[in-house]
Amino acid sequence: MDDKAQPVVVVGIDGSQASSKALAWAAEEARMRGAVLRVVHAYRVPRLSSEDYLEASTPVEGPGLSAWDEKAYESFRSQVVSESGDVRSGTEDSVAAQVSTVLGDSPDVPVEHVVTEGRAAQVILEAAEDADLVVVGSRGRGGFTGLLLGSVSTQVTHHAHCPVTVVRS
DSSP, X not given: OOOOOOOEEEEEOOSSHHHHHHHHHHHHXXXXXXXXXXXXXXXXXXXXXXXXXXXSOOOTTSSSOOHHHHHHHHHHHHHXXXXXXXXXXHHXXXXXXXXXXXXXXXXXXXXXXXXXXXXXXXXXXXXXXXXXXXXXXXXXXXXOTTSSSOHHHHHHHHHOSSOEEEEOO
16 A cells, blocks of 8 residues: 555646636646645735834834824724635635636546635745645736746745746746
């Protein structure tokens, strides 16, 4: 009996056309390898800081927020954090929709969904710790369209502990 676990192919998606191409490529590779396809998506809850929420309301007497500003900030922060469950649910629905659009309703490869709050490259790298291959698109949703590789694909290619395929868009 073989004790080796089933191979894993990880693919990062973000809803973009480039990630849909990477998803299709990764699914075909997973089929050929007899692997599980692990579809990974990272999302971000709005990051809050005193600079983001309060423009220059720092008291003149020293650093930090006034008691009133601190209370307002904490109230706002707790509301955003409590609503982040809705963000996750909507994100999971978007991931399922993209997978269904690209692979169909009954893909002929086992598919796992990983939807995690965090930075995309870090989330992909963590999901790929036991992977045999990581697949990413060359360009995602970032704003620097003139670059050959996006920031996520660059980070993943430099830090993954397994081979990485970058699918050109």
